[in-house]
Amino acid sequence: MMKPMGASTARNVSTPYEFVSAPKAFGAHLICSLGLAAALFIAHNIYSTNLMSNPSDTLRLIWLIESPIVICIYSLFRPNPEECEYWKAVGRGLLGLPAGAVINALGAIALGAPVGIHHLPKTINWSLMMSLFTFVPAASVFGSSWTDWQRIFGYTKPVGVADHIICLPAHGAIIGAWFGAWPMPLDWERPWQEWPICVSYGSIFGYLIGMAASHISLLARGCQRIKRE
Numbered sequence: 001m002m003k004p005m006g007a008s009t010a011r012n013v014s015t016p017y018e019f020v021s022a023p024k025a026f027g028a029h030l031i032c033s034l035g036l037a038a039a040l041f042i043a044h045n046i047y048s049t050n051l052m053s054n055p056s057d058t059l060r061l062i063w064l065i066e067s068p069i070v071i072c073i074y075s076l077f078r079p080n081p082e083e084c085e086y087w088k089a090v091g092r093g094l095l096g097l098p099a100g101a102v103i104n105a106l107g108a109i110a111l112g113a114p115v116g117i118h119h120l121p122k123t124i125n126w127s128l129m130m131s132l133f134t135f136v137p138a139a140s141v142f143g144s145s146w147t148d149w150q151r152i153f154g155y156t157k158p159v160g161v162a163d164h165i166i167c168l169p170a171h172g173a174i175i176g177a178w179f180g181a182w183p184m185p186l187d188w189e190r191p192w193q194e195w196p197i198c199v200s201y202g203s204i205f206g207y208l209i210g211m212a213a214s215h216i217s218l219l220a221r222g223c224q225r226i227k228r229e
Helices: 005-017 022-045 055-075 086-110 120-134 136-142 146-154 161-181 197-228
Strands: none
Touching: 022 055, 022 161, 022 197, 055 086, 055 120, 055 136, 055 197, 086 120, 086 136, 120 136, 120 161, 120 197, 136 146, 136 161, 146 161, 161 197
């Protein structure tokens, strides 16, 4: 018995973007958020440091704890598990970490981040943390697929669940870092105005807000789909 061509076409169009369920996406973000909270807790309670007193060491601790969590979680969401093994996706995430850090560091310097030996450890550790927020999830899931990267970061048009949980937190971290940088040139002479303290707080809050926004967007998308049906 032949199937209607329209129904088959619709399924073929939508299926490639629906390889991650909303509950799994929520669980992934919850685990990543808990990892970030654990890193800040360990920094404060075990090493007696924080972003204000020692930003470089705190940022290093964040990316060291958060990187295996982010890479291992997002590697599960690769769209073609039959063709791409899990450990290959993990390898893509590991390669994406320093690559994304270079891009974030160059972007920060171009926008006015201080340059010098004294600031170098802070810039490196901040850039590695930002790479986890922006670059690594997409590298783990999509690898070097230019079409997917362009859709998420170039056009900012997330389609499926995986797109939403990568796109919105990444943009949230970037926008948060941008807003966090505003007080730096002001002559308030506050310790939190130093690089990269306020920028780090902004990027972390923006990342968490982006996570929440991605699930609100998915919920609204689900409601619209129910209404259409």
